[in-house]
Amino acid sequence: MWRRVASLSSSVSSSFLAQTASRLNTWESLTTGIAQQAKGVIAPKEKTPFITFVLGGPGSGKGTQCIKIVETFGFAHLSAGDLLRREIASKSADGAMILNTIKEGKIVPSQVTVKLIQKEMELSYNHKFLIDGFPRTEENRVSFERIIGVEPNVVLFFDCPEEEMVKRVLNRNEGRVDDNLETIKKRLTVFQALSLPVINYYSEKGKLYTIKAIGTEDEIFEQVRPIFAAFETVG
Ligand SMILES: Nc1ncnc2c1ncn2[C@@H]1O[C@H](COP(=O)(O)OP(=O)(O)O)[C@@H](O)[C@H]1O
Ligand SMILES: O=c1ccn([C@@H]2O[C@H](COP(=O)(O)OP(=O)(O)O)[C@@H](O)[C@H]2O)c(=O)[nH]1
Numbered sequence: 084m085w086r087r088v089a090s091l092s093s094s095v096s097s098s099f100l101a102q103t104a105s106r107l108n109t110w111e112s113l114t115t116g117i118a119q120q121a122k123g124v125i126a127p128k129e130k131t132p133f134i135t136f137v138l139g140g141p142g143s144g145k146g147t148q149c150i151k152i153v154e155t156f157g158f159a160h161l162s163a164g165d166l167l168r169r170e171i172a173s174k175s176a177d178g179a180m181i182l183n184t185i186k187e188g189k190i191v192p193s194q195v196t197v198k199l200i201q202k203e204m205e206l207s208y209n210h211k212f213l214i215d216g217f218p219r220t221e222e223n224r225v226s227f228e229r230i231i232g233v234e235p236n237v238v239l240f241f242d243c244p245e246e247e248m249v250k251r252v253l254n255r256n257e258g259r260v261d262d263n264l265e266t267i268k269k270r271l272t273v274f275q276a277l278s279l280p281v282i283n284y285y286s287e288k289g290k291l292y293t294i295k296a297i298g299t300e301d302e303i304f305e306q307v308r309p310i311f312a313a314f315e316t317v318g
């Protein structure tokens with residue numbers, strides 16, 4: 084699993100390991116891992132996580148393009164919206180709160196979403212993650228950095244005109260409680276007010292790749308492909 088395998092790196096200093104472990108709250112699995120490594124139980128392979136945030140307004144095509152990125156470049160796809168909908172379906176303690184928040188087009192408290200993402204990352208054997216639809220606010224972003232302790236390598240922004248996003252969401256036909264005109268308007272307002280600052284933040288950090296999200300799915304993917312292809316050649 085990524086976190087455990089990543090924690091087993093022998094090339095990093097012990098103080099870094101301790102810091103990382105406490106930040107990730109994994110001291111127990113880390114020490115167990117080191118003991119197992121010493122016994123030769125696990126063949127450790129150091130893999131630094133490679134994190135991509137996939138951002139864009141509702142209906143901009145994030146999920147659609149993530150499927151293509153997974154097929155072509157072998158990432159693990161973590162859709163924050165899907166994780167939240169899974170919580171609702173599982174009738175967990177937070178389920179009712181999440182459902183109401185999504186119906187209102189608002190943003191679920193960061194801690195809830197980051198915990199779900201963290202769990203998926205821990206369970207994954209992959210080290211390349213596409214985190215789809217997150218962070219949606221500056222608070223989300225800071226919370227991820229604080230709890231997970233890493234920053235994204237790449238941030239994709241699917242830039243799509245509002246009228247096209249509305250059209251696509253109304254045609255999505257997945258039975259979602261938030262795919263109606265009233266909620267879409269709220270989601271677009273939230274996107275402008277809370278998500279664009281995150282996009283601007285990563286633009287200033289030089290990590291943002293803006294995709295013109297108009298055209299066929301394949302045409303859009305041809306803008307996405309070279310971004311990851313460049314990282315593949317770098318290794
Ligand atoms: N390039 C495109 N042109 C037209 N429709 C698209 C395109 N990409 C995705 N769609 C459709 O638009 C809807 C929203 O796409 P989706 O990938 O779910 O967006 P997001 O995850 O950003 O909300 C889906 O029904 C999808 O099939
Ligand atoms: O990090 C997240 C991701 C999603 N959501 C909620 O889940 C909804 C649907 O998100 P999703 O990414 O599935 O929507 P999309 O942009 O793909 O249409 C959003 O409007 C929010 O209410 C949230 O609160 N935090």
Ligand SMILES: [Mg+2]
Pocket residue numbers: 145146162164216
């Ligand atoms: Mg989506």
